[in-house]
Amino acid sequence: MLSGVCVEPGRFSLIERDLPVTAPPGWVLVDLAAAGICGTDYHIFEGKHPYLEYPRVIGHELSGYVAVDADGWIKGQLVVINPYIACGKCRACLRGKPNCCMAIGVLGVHRDGGMCERIAVPAGNLYDASALSVRDAALVEFLAIGAHAVRRSEATSGDRVLVTGAGPIGLGTALFARLAGAEVHLMDMSAERLEAAKAFGFSRLHMPDRPLLEGELADGFDVVFDATGSPKAMEAGFGHVAHGGTYVFVSVVKGDLTFSDAEFHKREMKLVGSRNAQTPDFLHVMDALSSGDIDGGKLVSTVLALEELPEKLPALAADRSSLIKVLVALPAWKLGHG
CATH class of the missing domain: 3.90.180.10 (Medium-chain alcohol dehydrogenases, catalytic domain)
Structure with a gap:
């Protein structure tokens, strides 16, 4: 073969x-x-x-x-x-x-x-x-990565969520955060990717070179997901998490990351690693695809x-x-x- x-x-x-x-x-x-x-x-x-x-x-x-x-x-x-x-x-x-x-x-x-x-x-x-097409069945695993990250985060209705990295994994994470009832924001350095996110109904879109934590967003986000695969972006993401919030690493990189322990403790932040997916995530994705939610x-x-x-x-x-x-x-x- x-x-x-x-x-x-x-x-x-x-x-x-x-x-x-x-x-x-x-x-x-x-x-x-x-x-x-x-x-x-x-x-x-x-x-x-x-x-x-x-x-x-x-x-x-x-x-x-x-x-x-x-x-x-x-x-x-x-x-x-x-x-x-x-x-x-x-x-x-x-x-x-x-x-x-x-x-x-x-x-x-x-x-x-x-x-x-x-x-x-x-x-x-x-x-x-x-219940799926061949095409949709092949999409399940990558979407399950985002579904698992959202389940790990315990994001719920009313939470303000930031997904950094609007590539496939970030977009999948954003879709399932929205299905959980969260207010979803996306940030990416690619205007092209942010433009593509509009086709999925996302309108709260941000570029990293522009001020983010100001106005109604000044207090930060209840949950931040990093799906960039960039150590610099992952380190910067700590500053976007609200007091009492959760930071989820969906992406993985070689090497070490650093962050301010004082800020981490002051906010009583929860740092969560999310790896792969589990059966409940696969089934959740399959239901979302077969129902047309995605x-x-x-x-x-x-x-x-x-x-x-x-x-x-x-x-x-x-x-x-x-x-x-x-x-x-x-x-x-x-x-x-x-």
């Missing part, structure tokens, strides 16, 4: 690999239909991901069809794949937090992913996507064939300010309705 492999930083190739025909007990073979490209994939291509060894088959935002009846799953059933494969034995797993398992193996990062024809995954990592069509910037990716990935990685989500159509896409 043809597989999309990041061989080394800056080098992405299509390589023939064996098609899996059997799966271990408790695992299910899935024929892949669509894969989203996200910041993680771009970082892998650029050599900026902190947890990766090359070569690696990328792709963790996945939809597909069950290839063979197994463990309660029926051949031809459309599924969403949860790419976070946990050990089930460590303290985090035993406390119901497999998303931050001590030995986690994320598809497309710690182990080969789904930019290919077929993959084997644990049966417990599948969700029935019969329009998946607005999130997709373009759909590419796998064969186009070696040529187009460098340009996508170099300039993605105008992109929300790029989907790659995989062999099983034709079985669905898009």
